Each structure stands twice: as structure tokens, then as C-alpha cells.
Amino acid sequence: MSNIGICEYVIGVIHDKDIWYYVGKSDAHGVTLNPNEQYSSFLVDAKRYDDEDILREELESLPKTLTYKILELQRCPKCKKEFTEHPALSRVDNETEICPECGVREAVRAYINI
Ligand SMILES: [Zn+2]
Structure with missing residues (x-):
């Protein structure tokens, strides 16, 4: 198979014409982030989900005032960079x-x- 998707998902947030990424309610060390820092414009900061059901559950808990998009992470076989x-x-x-x-x-x- 030529598609080497890594089967991980991130939550994108439509921010003006850009896509921001949902970072999560707390970081890996359990420290609660400032609410303004829940989203980042950098994919590398995005919270990753390897289970789409868990992602959808978390999506349900997010404020309905924003527009979200489920994005599948893929790794480029040429430059090895991740992209959505x-x-x-x-x-x-x-x-x-x-x-x-x-x-x-x-x-x-x-x-x-x-
Ligand atoms: Zn590439």
C-alpha cells in the first residue's frame, strides 16, 4: 500500500482562514494550560489521538462556538514531514x-x- 498514513488524528479549529490545532486541556505533565493556549498554529503542538472514538468524545466536550475539523496525520515519504x-x-x-x-x-x- 502506498498510503503510509500514521493513523493518528488531531483536532483542527477553523480560525479565520487558517487552521489551528487543539492542544488539549492539559499538557503531558498534567499542568493545566492557560485557556488561551488550548490551540496552537503549529501542528507539532497538537494533541494526538490514535483512537477516533476518544477523539469524538473529547470533541463533544469542546465549546460549540468554534468550528472543528478532524484531521488525519500523514507522514510524507519524501521529506518525512507530518501533514494533515x-x-x-x-x-x-x-x-x-x-x-x-x-x-x-x-x-x-x-x-x-x-
Ligand atoms: Zn513532503
Whole structure:
């Protein structure tokens, strides 16, 4: 299988036109974060869920005033970076799913080589 999704999920929050990530009510050391710090613009800060049911449960407990999105984490086989956006198809074999940034890079390279 070419899709190497890592089967982990994060909660995205629509913030203006950006997506922020839900960090959780407390950090790994059990310290309660400031309510304003429950969301981060960095994917690396996002709370990860490997069980979609637990994620949905936690989602239910969050304020309904915000718009949430369940995002699946994937790791790009080219640059090894994690991403949640819709993957691009590699031009190398037309089946490997890579991150959008690598997708653009491959497209630019293909254009230059014409
Ligand atoms: Zn990549």
C-alpha cells in the first residue's frame, strides 16, 4: 500500500482562514494550560489521538462556538514531514501520496524539465 498514513488524528479549529490545532486541556505533565493556549498554529503542538472514538468524545466536550475539523496525520515519504492537508500524488509513480509542498516542488521540477 502506498498510503503510509500514521493513523493518528488531531483536532483542527477553523480560525479565520487558517487552521489551528487543539492542544488539549492539559499538557503531558498534567499542568493545566492557560485557556488561551488550548490551540496552537503549529501542528507539532497538537494533541494526538490514535483512537477516533476518544477523539469524538473529547470533541463533544469542546465549546460549540468554534468550528472543528478532524484531521488525519500523514507522514510524507519524501521529506518525512507530518501533514494533515489533502496529499498530492507523486509524479514519480503516480500512486505515492506526498505532502502538498513536495507535490508543488515536483510539479515545478517537471515544468523546468520540459
Ligand atoms: Zn513532503
